[in-house]
Amino acid sequence: MPGTKSAFSTAPHPLDAVLAQAGQIILGKPTEIRQAIACLLAGGHLLIEDLPGLGKTTLAHALARLLGLHFSRIQFTSDLLPADITGVSIFERDKSAFRFLPGPVFAQLVLADEINRATPKTQSALLEAMEEGQVTAEGQTRPLPTPFFVIATQNPAHQIGTFPLPESQLDRFLMRIELGYPDRAAERALLAAGGQGHHAERLSPLLDAADLPAMQDAVAGVHAAGPLIDYVQDLIEASRHTPAFQHGLSPRAGLALLAAGRAWAWLDGRSMVLPDDIQAVLPAVARHRLRAAQGGGYASREEIAALIRSVAIP
Amino acid sequence: MSTPAREALEHNATPWLFGVAALTTAPHFLHQPYWLSAFASLVLLWGFRLWQRDLRLPGRWLMIPLVIVGCAGILFEFRTLLGRDAGVAMLVMFMAMKLLELKSRRDAMVVITLGYFLLLTHYFYSQSIFTGLWLLTATWLITAALVRLHGGPASRWRATLRYAAQLCLQALPFMLALYLLFPRISGPLWGLPQDALSAKTGLSEQMSPGSIANLVQSGEIAFRVHFDGPLPASDKLYWRGPVMEDFDGTTWRQATARSAPERVEARSPPITYQTTLEAHNQRWLLALDAPTTLPADTFLNSRMTVNARQPISQRQRFQLAASLDYRFNPQEAPAVLRRNLLLPSGLNPQSARLAATWREREKTPLAIIEQALRLFASRDFAYTLQAPLLGTDAIDDFLFRSQRGFCEHYAAAFVVLMRGAGIPARVVGGYQGGERNPLDGYLVVRQSDAHAWSEVWLEQQGWVRYDPTAVVAPARLESGLSNALPFAELPPALVRLRSDLMRNLRHRWEAINNAWNQQVLGYDPLRQRELLARLGWPDADWAKLAGALAVACAGLLAVVTAWTLYQRPEHDPALRLWHKALRHLHRRQVNCAPWETPRALARRLDSERPELAAAFDRVVEAYLQARYGKVPGDLKTLRERVAQLP
Numbered sequence: 001m002p003g004t005k006s007a008f009s010t011a012p013h014p015l016d017a018v019l020a021q022a023g024q025i026i027l028g029k030p031t032e033i034r035q036a037i038a039c040l041l042a043g044g045h046l047l048i049e050d051l052p053g054l055g056k057t058t059l060a061h062a063l064a065r066l067l068g069l070h071f072s073r074i075q076f077t078s079d080l081l082p083a084d085i086t087g088v089s090i091f092e093r094d095k096s097a098f099r100f101l102p103g104p105v106f107a108q109l110v111l112a113d114e115i116n117r118a119t120p121k122t123q124s125a126l127l128e129a130m131e132e133g134q135v136t137a138e139g140q141t142r143p144l145p146t147p148f149f150v151i152a153t154q155n156p157a158h159q160i161g162t163f164p165l166p167e168s169q170l171d172r173f174l175m176r177i178e179l180g181y182p183d184r185a186a187e188r189a190l191l192a193a194g195g196q197g198h199h200a201e202r203l204s205p206l207l208d209a210a211d212l213p214a215m216q217d218a219v220a221g222v223h224a225a226g227p228l229i230d231y232v233q234d235l236i237e238a239s240r241h242t243p244a245f246q247h248g249l250s251p252r253a254g255l256a257l258l259a260a261g262r263a264w265a266w267l268d269g270r271s272m273v274l275p276d277d278i279q280a281v282l283p284a285v286a287r288h289r290l291r292a293a294q295g296g297g298y299a300s301r302e303e304i305a306a307l308i309r310s311v312a313i314p
Numbered sequence: 315m316s317t318p319a320r321e322a323l324e325h326n327a328t329p330w331l332f333g334v335a336a337l338t339t340a341p342h343f344l345h346q347p348y349w350l351s352a353f354a355s356l357v358l359l360w361g362f363r364l365w366q367r368d369l370r371l372p373g374r375w376l377m378i379p380l381v382i383v384g385c386a387g388i389l390f391e392f393r394t395l396l397g398r399d400a401g402v403a404m405l406v407m408f409m410a411m412k413l414l415e416l417k418s419r420r421d422a423m424v425v426i427t428l429g430y431f432l433l434l435t436h437y438f439y440s441q442s443i444f445t446g447l448w449l450l451t452a453t454w455l456i457t458a459a460l461v462r463l464h465g466g467p468a469s470r471w472r473a474t475l476r477y478a479a480q481l482c483l484q485a486l487p488f489m490l491a492l493y494l495l496f497p498r499i500s501g502p503l504w505g506l507p508q509d510a511l512s513a514k515t516g517l518s519e520q521m522s523p524g525s526i527a528n529l530v531q532s533g534e535i536a537f538r539v540h541f542d543g544p545l546p547a548s549d550k551l552y553w554r555g556p557v558m559e560d561f562d563g564t565t566w567r568q569a570t571a572r573s574a575p576e577r578v579e580a581r582s583p584p585i586t587y588q589t590t591l592e593a594h595n596q597r598w599l600l601a602l603d604a605p606t607t608l609p610a611d612t613f614l615n616s617r618m619t620v621n622a623r624q625p626i627s628q629r630q631r632f633q634l635a636a637s638l639d640y641r642f643n644p645q646e647a648p649a650v651l652r653r654n655l656l657l658p659s660g661l662n663p664q665s666a667r668l669a670a671t672w673r674e675r676e677k678t679p680l681a682i683i684e685q686a687l688r689l690f691a692s693r694d695f696a697y698t699l700q701a702p703l704l705g706t707d708a709i710d711d712f713l714f715r716s717q718r719g720f721c722e723h724y725a726a727a728f729v730v731l732m733r734g735a736g737i738p739a740r741v742v743g744g745y746q747g748g749e750r751n752p753l754d755g756y757l758v759v760r761q762s763d764a765h766a767w768s769e770v771w772l773e774q775q776g777w778v779r780y781d782p783t784a785v786v787a788p789a790r791l792e793s794g795l796s797n798a799l800p801f802a803e804l805p806p807a808l809v810r811l812r813s814d815l816m817r818n819l820r821h822r823w824e825a826i827n828n829a830w831n832q833q834v835l836g837y838d839p840l841r842q843r844e845l846l847a848r849l850g851w852p853d854a855d856w857a858k859l860a861g862a863l864a865v866a867c868a869g870l871l872a873v874v875t876a877w878t879l880y881q882r883p884e885h886d887p888a889l890r891l892w893h894k895a896l897r898h899l900h901r902r903q904v905n906c907a908p909w910e911t912p913r914a915l916a917r918r919l920d921s922e923r924p925e926l927a928a929a930f931d932r933v934v935e936a937y938l939q940a941r942y943g944k945v946p947g948d949l950k951t952l953r954e955r956v957a958q959l960p
Contacts, residue, residue: 223943225944227889241473243326243470271943272944274912274913274942308909311908311909313908313911
């Protein structure tokens with residue numbers, strides 16, 4: 001029937017091109033790219049955690065280029081100050097007034113590289129901006145541009161001189177993904193092409209400024225039926241009762257799960273969320289919000305899989 | 315999807331299985347050979363230790379020798395591997411050893427099944443209330459273990475226990491229906507509980523000095539009586555056991571010869587009562603003198619003892635009537651009278667002389683009896699459990715030297731004196747009196763109420779009871795043994811009764827036990843028929859009962875099913891159609907885990923069962939649209955597609 005959109009449309013998706021191009025920059029990681037884009041579509045911030053050299057920065061950079069977002073990058077170091085992020089006012093002699101020089105946080109997509117290298121005070125300056133969409137410096141509140149995304153990267157915390165993000169801060173990130181090593185074929189292609197950084201530079205934007213907010217609206221309109229909300233609830237409930245975790249998922253995590261599920265469904269070209277979407281995004285949404293009962297680290301993939309297996313689909 | 319049975323067993327579920335093993339094997343340790351109990355406990359402990367430390371389980375090279383050693387031990391102990399005791403021993407051993415090879419869910423299921431089965435075997439050995447309670451608890455916990463195995467790591471033990479309790483409660487109506495309606499068979503099906511077969515204490519067919527005094531040490535219950543009317547006076551309660559006529563100088567033995575047809579003439583209105591006899595492996599029913607109405611399958615022998623056709627080897631209930639005032643065999647066969655005058659020649663000369671003088675001096679038998687009783691009353695006779703040992707002339711020793719004895723001494727001496735004086739007399743064994751439990755009104759007769767008395771034959775009156783003990787220790791008849799004996803001599807079982815609290819507790823416990831025996835274990839074909847007749851179904855035979863049972867179970871099942879369906883949170887027609895599709899797949903050997911999404915299932919079918927995939931894809935699409943879509947689902951399409959599944 002013309003005019004009605006099927007739940008399983010086969011029409012080309014507006015973001016297919018973005019996914020494809022990003023896939024040429026970050027080889028062999030289509031799922032992670034999809035997750036990252038879903039995170040941005042759901043209006044959430046993304047934490048990429050992995051060892052150096054696995055393409056975290058490149059991914060962030062490529063996404064910014066492809067989505068046509070104004071990009072800035074902050075390299076976090078131990079001596080970084082809050083003002084280095086938010087900006088400072090300087091006195092202009094000719095006008096005899098202070099002028100605010102916006103910091104790098106005033107961009108649409110901010111890459112916070114190695115966020116755990118900075119002190120908690122500096123980290124919290126960024127996290128406040130993430131939470132509130134505005135920056136308060138020297139008594140004045142300034143709104144951040146929209147859309148506003150933060151992609152933070154973090155090396156695994158067992159390095160000396162780092163300040164791992166506390167749980168309350170981790171919760172601000174909608175998703176946390178790991179890139180991991182590329183598989184053999186992807187690595188081969190990467191080596192043959194000889195580096196990738198300048199690839200990202202060369203990418204040209206596929207969307208313009210108005211596209212992304214429109215897509216975000218579309219994502220928010222994806223339907224989540226009663227049984228699906230039941231499923232999300234059952235999962236959260238199960239996470240609170242299983243002895244595998246120290247504590248369960250918060251209501252905010254439930255909202256995040258649903259939002260991420262919507263984005264995942266929309267990326268799949270559907271107008272409704274399915275349990276598959278929830279299962280697909282659950283590891284990225286839930287792992288950094290849960291603490292394994294044994295060891296106290298993030299919940300492992302296996303534990304999340306066990307959580308999924310313990311909940312029947314309503 | 316992997317077969318669930320092959321799935322590795324979850325580490326945290328294992329303690330439940332050890333619990334199952336401990337629960338089901340531990341009570342068997344009470345009656346099993348010690349080495350087997352030790353073997354099973356050691357194996358269990360070892361297995362638990364391995365689990366605790368997460369060590370490797372022993373391999374075949376160890377298990378096979380262990381099994382061989384265990385089987386050899388059982389073979390050596392029982393001389394067989396079959397039969398009840400050996401079979402149970404094998405089960406206990408296997409249960410313990412199975413826990414050494416807990417690898418997959420399949421092994422866990424074997425443990426659970428074995429656990430349920432082992433539970434049943436406990437009834438071979440005991441059917442007491444404790445056993446019943448223990449087994450109910452164990453059923454609940456085994457069920458909980460089963461629930462836990464299916465619940466996965468997310469389950470909490472509290473919820474697991476609650477769910478298992480719920481399941482057990484749901485089974486309760488079925489249990490009751492089966493209990494009430496299952497056609498009863500008047501014998502045990504697979505043999506008797508051990509505790510019924512090996513009755514240890516009770517009257518025997520013969521009596522020698524000290525035999526009753528020994529019996530009296532036991533506080534065990536011999537039988538319980540429920541009178542339909544008021545309880546008769548304690549000194550009228552003579553419960554007749556074996557009648558002993560043959561005396562060899564020390565031991566009295568039951569006579570076997572027949573006599574004239576017995577003739578009991580009731581001289582008072584009969585009182586009816588019901589007696590529940592503990593197993594004693596003898597044939598006598600211990601009826602109250604004198605019996606007037608007998609239960610089926612019993613007969614009155616020529617000595618007025620009511621006997622069953624078979625030895626009583628399990629607890630049994632009889633309905634009887636007795637007339638307390640009676641006349642028995644005034645026309646006794648001369649052979650019997652001659653037999654009851656015999657004395658071993660050359661023994662007890664003193665007694666013989668005494669009896670002879672009485673016989674010469676006194677004119678009537680009654681006067682002679684009077685003389686004898688006066689002898690016991692006047693002389694310094696003591697009623698005691700600690701009678702000194704007697705010599706060859708036992709009666710002489712007792713009457714003229716020790717003068718200390720228990721009821722068997724007095725009864726025997728009295729009979730010897732009577733026979734010496736030319737009056738036919740004999741010893742009667744049985745029980746006297748009993749204790750009324752104020753809680754349920756039952757009269758409880760214990761081994762400590764065992765007694766011996768004498769019977770004398772008088773012309774026109776027949777056999778008349780004389781109890782010399784009544785003369786020596788009147789309190790024995792009026793208020794029982796514990797008041798007739800010196801305190802220091804009381805057997806421990808009786809001493810306790812002097813404390814009111816203990817007596818009360820004992821009464822309470824025995825009343826509960828009696829109710830269990832009468833109502834639960836004693837639910838025999840007769841009771842079943844009575845109950846059903848009271849419910850308005852007088853002619854229920856086993857075929858009708860089986861039918862009723864089937865109908866009742868089907869009805870209950872229907873109720874439970876309707877309730878479950880009603881309780882089901884989801885009434886979504888799309889979900890129902892989806893479940894129909896899943897059942898369809900199930901019949902084609904494709905199973906769907908509860909957490910597997912429809913699309914994941916469809917993908918799996920693509921690779922595993924391509925012939926089903928295309929049609930199923932269409933079902934999935936329609937179902938997802940109907941259940942998760944924004945617009946209300948198109949059920950018609952879904953229904954059609956489900957119907958079209960190959």
